[in-house]
Amino acid sequence: MSAVYNDAASAAASALAPPASDVATVAVIGMGYVGLPTALALRDAGFPVVGIDISEQRLDAIRSGAVDLLDRDRPRLTEALRSGLLDLTSELRALAAADAVIIAVPTPVDDDFAPDLRAVHAACGAAVMHARAGQTIVLTSTTYVGTTQELLVEPLTERGFTIGEDIHVAFAPERINPGDALWEQATVPRVLGGATQACAEAAAQIVAATASKLHVVSSPEAAELTKLQENTFRAVNLAFANEMAAAAGFYGVDPVEIVEAASTKPYGYLAHYPGPGVGGHCIPVDPYYLLAPLRDGGVPSPVTESAMVAVAGRPAAVADRALALTAERGIADAGARILLVGVAYKPGVEDHRESPALRIAGRLARRGAQVSYHDPLIPTVDIPGAGTQHSVVAPDAADYDLVVVAVVHPEHHYAFLADAEHVLDATYRTPGGQFRHAL
Numbered sequence: 372m373s374a375v376y377n378d379a380a381s382a383a384a385s386a387l388a389p390p391a392s393d394v395a396t397v398a399v400i401g402m403g404y405v406g407l408p409t410a411l412a413l414r415d416a417g418f419p420v421v422g423i424d425i426s427e428q429r430l431d432a433i434r435s436g437a438v439d440l441l442d443r444d445r446p447r448l449t450e451a452l453r454s455g456l457l458d459l460t461s462e463l464r465a466l467a468a469a470d471a472v473i474i475a476v477p478t479p480v481d482d483d484f485a486p487d488l489r490a491v492h493a494a495c496g497a498a499v500m501h502a503r504a505g506q507t508i509v510l511t512s513t514t515y516v517g518t519t520q521e522l523l524v525e526p527l528t529e530r531g532f533t534i535g536e537d538i539h540v541a542f543a544p545e546r547i548n549p550g551d552a553l554w555e556q557a558t559v560p561r562v563l564g565g566a567t568q569a570c571a572e573a574a575a576q577i578v579a580a581t582a583s584k585l586h587v588v589s590s591p592e593a594a595e596l597t598k599l600q601e602n603t604f605r606a607v608n609l610a611f612a613n614e615m616a617a618a619a620g621f622y623g624v625d626p627v628e629i630v631e632a633a634s635t636k637p638y639g640y641l642a643h644y645p646g647p648g649v650g651g652h653c654i655p656v657d658p659y660y661l662l663a664p665l666r667d668g669g670v671p672s673p674v675t676e677s678a679m680v681a682v683a684g685r686p687a688a689v690a691d692r693a694l695a696l697t698a699e700r701g702i703a704d705a706g707a708r709i710l711l712v713g714v715a716y717k718p719g720v721e722d723h724r725e726s727p728a729l730r731i732a733g734r735l736a737r738r739g740a741q742v743s744y745h746d747p748l749i750p751t752v753d754i755p756g757a758g759t760q761h762s763v764v765a766p767d768a769a770d771y772d773l774v775v776v777a778v779v780h781p782e783h784h785y786a787f788l789a790d791a792e793h794v795l796d797a798t799y800r801t802p803g804g805q806f807r808h809a810l
């Protein structure tokens with residue numbers, strides 16, 4: 372099933388299949404968007420799994436199946452719970468009984484875009500406190516370079532463990548793309564860096580169950596920086612895609628047509644499309660885990676810095692453009708009736724955390740506009756400044772001064788857009804609207 376390549380992991384390759392399921396119990400700390408599918412994959416590979424989360428609410432949601440999962444993962448969850456091979460608990464003491472520990476807790480930023488390290492500190496602290504000889508501990512949360520060393524290797528060494536001999540530590544960043552049925556977790560290769568070669572080999576035996584293959588790098592720091600490079604690459608390119616969309620608008624051409632034409636070049640170009648802003652809790656967040664230490668270290672990163680300013684400012688730019696369009700027609704901000712299409716953070720998901728559409732909605736509401744929304748996947752949502760709102764199920768375009776399109780979900784119909792008079796399409800993709808306005 373899985374393969375490991377590169378010298379450092381060659382020894383692990385022979386040890387990969389089948390897993391030693393009779394002995395290896397894996398504890399997963401953090402049963403969120405990453406931890407839950409990881410636990411299911413490990414359980415499917417034969418490992419008994421203990422899912423640990425500080426949120427009883429999250430554990431109850433998992434027990435009842437009321438969680439955001441790919442359709443194909445739902446029967447896996449039912450079977451995992453039924454079989455007894457997936458235990459769920461909020462007791463961190465359960466860590467002591469595990470042979471391997473995977474840490475998948477959130478690494479967000481605060482309101483000032485400073486990395487919020489509380490969860491990763493708490494989870495690594497718990498792993499260290501309950502560590503015992505023979506364990507393998509793998510950090511998978513996206514984080515700053517040096518986290519594995521500072522929060523696991525050093526405190527474990529202080530506790531008297533010899534890393535690579537009586538305990539193993541590695542960093543293996545997660546690449547899961549929630550809601551993506553094409554690139555489900557097991558089909559994606561994983562990068563892994565061990566504190567020692569023995570650590571990489573021990574961690575490979577666990578992580579291989581969640582990946583199509585492993586690429587072992589020389590250290591945890593190399594694996595940490597790899598993850599930050601991947602997601603910063605995407606953030607910078609999305610900022611550039613928006614900039615090029617403005618250029619296309621200046622020249623009166625369709626930006627999506629340009630991206631698709633450029634994509635016919637078989638090398639040296641990777642398509643990124645313009646949009647209402649960068650969503651999710653990875654791409655708009657992770658680059659700050661790169662930038663913050665570089666700023667402290669005096670290393671200039673002007674390209675990334677300015678891309679992140681553009682990324683952070685994009686939703687406000689869309690909202691301001693929307694109200695400029697209504698103002699041009701003599702409609703005051705206060706009371707402008709705006710329908711926002713799509714509040715998910717990207718097409719095809721029910722997740723609206725870090726959604727640029729909600730930032731657009733919040734800014735519109737703060738400027739006094741009457742904001743309604745339509746999203747077939749999200750029946751209710753809290754709009755900052757406008758309270759809890761319910762999705763308008765069958766919108767009548769005549770009820771709104773402007774329709775702002777932020778996200779359209781595949782396999783859903785947006786026929787009402789055809790009747791809309793004024794449309795600001797931040798996806799650059801939907802037909803409809805008598806007057807279609809550019810950003």
Ligand SMILES: NC(=O)c1ccc[n+]([C@@H]2O[C@H](COP(=O)([O-])OP(=O)(O)OC[C@H]3O[C@@H](n4cnc5c(N)ncnc54)[C@H](O)[C@@H]3O)[C@@H](O)[C@H]2O)c1
Pocket residue numbers: 400401402403404405406423424425426429475476477478490491493494511512513514544545546547548549652653
């Ligand atoms: N979701 C993604 O698309 C994705 C993809 C790749 C990498 N990542 C990274 O994976 C990590 C986890 O992300 P996520 O999306 O699963 O987060 P999440 O917010 O969905 O879930 C994290 C879970 O951890 C729990 N938790 C928080 N602190 C804890 C603690 N101290 N002990 C035990 N449980 C704790 C929370 O209650 C929550 O249920 C982050 O670093 C993220 O950047 C996420």
